[in-house]
Amino acid sequence: MRILLVSPDSQVWNSRAHIHNGLGYLAGSLLANGYTDVTLHDGAVEDESVAAVLDRARAENRAYQVVGISAPTVLIERAWSIARDARARGAITILGGPHLTLQPDESMQKPEVDLVVRGEGEDALIEILRVLETSAISGQRSAVNDARLANILGLSWRDANGQVRHNPDRPLRSDLDNIPLPAYQLFKIERYTNLNPLTDGLDPHARAYTIVTSRGCPYKCIYCSKPITGDTWRGRSVANVIQEWRMLVKDFRATEIGITDDIWNLDLKRAKELCRAIIDEGLNTVPWVTIHGMKVNHTDLELFQLMKRAGCKRVGFGVESGDEYILKRVIKKSQTLDQVRAAFRNAKAAGLQTMGFFIYGMPGETEATMEKTTRLALELDPDLANFMIAAPFPGTELWKLVEKEGILFSHTWDDYAIHSDRAHFQIGDLTAELVERKWHEAYRRFYFRPQRLARRLLMRDTWQNAPQRARDAMRFFLGAKARAGSLT
Ligand code: B12
Numbered sequence: 001m002r003i004l005l006v007s008p009d010s011q012v013w014n015s016r017a018h019i020h021n022g023l024g025y026l027a028g029s030l031l032a033n034g035y036t037d038v039t040l041h042d043g044a045v046e047d048e049s050v051a052a053v054l055d056r057a058r059a060e061n062r063a064y065q066v067v068g069i070s071a072p073t074v075l076i077e078r079a080w081s082i083a084r085d086a087r088a089r090g091a092i093t094i095l096g097g098p099h100l101t102l103q104p105d106e107s108m109q110k111p112e113v114d115l116v117v118r119g120e121g122e123d124a125l126i127e128i129l130r131v132l133e134t135s136a137i138s139g140q141r142s143a144v145n146d147a148r149l150a151n152i153l154g155l156s157w158r159d160a161n162g163q164v165r166h167n168p169d170r171p172l173r174s175d176l177d178n179i180p181l182p183a184y185q186l187f188k189i190e191r192y193t194n195l196n197p198l199t200d201g202l203d204p205h206a207r208a209y210t211i212v213t214s215r216g217c218p219y220k221c222i223y224c225s226k227p228i229t230g231d232t233w234r235g236r237s238v239a240n241v242i243q244e245w246r247m248l249v250k251d252f253r254a255t256e257i258g259i260t261d262d263i264w265n266l267d268l269k270r271a272k273e274l275c276r277a278i279i280d281e282g283l284n285t286v287p288w289v290t291i292h293g294m295k296v297n298h299t300d301l302e303l304f305q306l307m308k309r310a311g312c313k314r315v316g317f318g319v320e321s322g323d324e325y326i327l328k329r330v331i332k333k334s335q336t337l338d339q340v341r342a343a344f345r346n347a348k349a350a351g352l353q354t355m356g357f358f359i360y361g362m363p364g365e366t367e368a369t370m371e372k373t374t375r376l377a378l379e380l381d382p383d384l385a386n387f388m389i390a391a392p393f394p395g396t397e398l399w400k401l402v403e404k405e406g407i408l409f410s411h412t413w414d415d416y417a418i419h420s421d422r423a424h425f426q427i428g429d430l431t432a433e434l435v436e437r438k439w440h441e442a443y444r445r446f447y448f449r450p451q452r453l454a455r456r457l458l459m460r461d462t463w464q465n466a467p468q469r470a471r472d473a474m475r476f477f478l479g480a481k482a483r484a485g486s487l488t
């Protein structure tokens with residue numbers, strides 16, 4: 001079977017292009033199960049549209065039979081549009097990823113969507129293909145209604161009467177060591193950005209890979225959407241992670257590695273063991289960073305010292321708020337401001353670059369609480385600060401709160417970008433105008449300090465990527481209306 005796996009091109013503001021780990025895992029499983037005719041199409045880095053790829057393949061008499069499309073909430077509208085193109089060209093369309101897991105029925109109502117996979121997709125995809133290729137009605141579109149699909153956990157499909165069926169959920173995989181490694185060789189690796197924003201563009205031959213050492217997180221921050229990885233933390237063994245790390249360093253000649261786990265340091269002992277193993281195996285020659293913020297209350301000085309020796313360059317932390325009440329009672333972050341300060345102090349003492357993530361506009365916030373957040377950012381003074389406006393993703397506590405008590409401003413799913421500069425909702429007295437003002441102000445006050453500006457101006461990246469940096473500056477410092485004309 002000829003299979004095309006697609007991540008839609010992002011219309012969402014996001015200057016970063018990282019390899020899509022989920023597609024890598026799906027492709028890895030396909031290859032390990034004998035499906036060798038697999039192509040990856042990551043819209044973030046491709047020049048051609050999916051429709052053009054499909055047309056070219058058909059013209060060359062090697063049409064794709066199955067097109068699998070991945071979608072977080074913000075990309076679902078693009079995913080439907082690609083499914084329409086694929087369906088119009090005779091392919092079977094399978095959608096999967098975070099948004100499909102949260103709202104499967106919405107997509108099953110679309111005629112262009114044949115099948116929806118909820119949750120982790122490696123096994124489900126293989127099981128689907130086994131049914132499709134052995135179906136008595138194989139080769140025809142109606143193979144997607146084969147009654148045997150009823151046995152596949154986590155699948156939503158239509159039976160022969162056109163009735164949408166949602167099979168029971170698939171339990172989370174606990175044996176992560178047995179999942180075939182992602183098929184990194186299928187990515188156009190030279191097209192992706194550096195993982196450490198501080199070095200963007202400085203290495204034109206960067207080969208930046210990501211790695212997932214565990215899945216899931218037991219914490220319950222109210223804004224966090226974990227439809228795929230869930231609440232149960234499952235770690236790969238250190239030996240299994242090292243096997244992949246060695247492959248990235250030795251076989252794929254990685255110049256950078258990024259850990260993308262929800263919370264890779266939940267088990268502090270294991271995190272330290274992993275660092276020691278990287279050092280012992282001599283794999284600490286390649287710099288690495290943590291992409292998703294580390295959790296501050298599972299760190300200590302020894303961990304950061306080991307990370308530094310293991311080649312780590314930069315750590316990110318989810319700080320979120322400078323107000324203890326908002327942090328504890330509203331966001332339910334289960335960490336204190338003292339723990340935040342200690343983590344930054346220790347990481348800096350170990351010689352690591354730091355990055356902080358901060359959120360504006362949570363329910364119950366006031367000008368004063370947001371001001372505390374900005375002041376905390378200035379006090380912690382990370383190398384990079386990422387200020388975000390609260391976004392209510394379906395299924396989260398925040399979503400439920402906004403539904404119950406607030407006014408939602410986002411009308412389409414692509415409005416949900418957390419790096420957007422617009423408030424997504426209003427609850428109580430907290431107006432969108434105030435949230436947006438405090439968000440812009442945070443960027444201005446953080447990055448427009450004389451010592452920051454001087455540091456920035458001395459960086460090679462500023463001059464090498466001058467047009468992009470100028471666009472970023474416009475975006476942060478001007479109002480939305482002023483920007484609309486200048487950025488298009
Ligand atoms: C690394 C990461 C990024 C990276 C790279 C994203 C990428 N292209 O993969 C960057 C920094 C670019 C990024 C950007 C954004 N991200 Co992000 N990101 C993550 C993170 C931390 C890890 C992703 C990962 O590697 N997962 C592990 C792999 C194995 O899982 P997976 O990709 O979901 O794939 C599995 C299943 O979903 C399924 N599957 C997926 N696709 C398909 C397709 C088919 C056909 C099938 C059968 C199955 C299937 O099978 C896969 C294997 O099991 C996740 C959190 C998380 N733990 O998932 C957030 C997460 C996915 N991101 C999120 C968000 C909000 C964003 C942004 C919208 C932020 C913004 N700018 O506003 C953007 C979206 C831009 C985009 N183009 O996607 C949310 C999504 C929530 C939602 N409801 O959609 C998450 C869940 C974080 C969170 N907890 O809130 N992100």
Ligand code: SF4
Pocket residue numbers: 217218219220221224225226262263295318
């Ligand atoms: S934000 Fe981080 S710590 Fe909080 S629930 Fe999500 S993954 Fe866990």
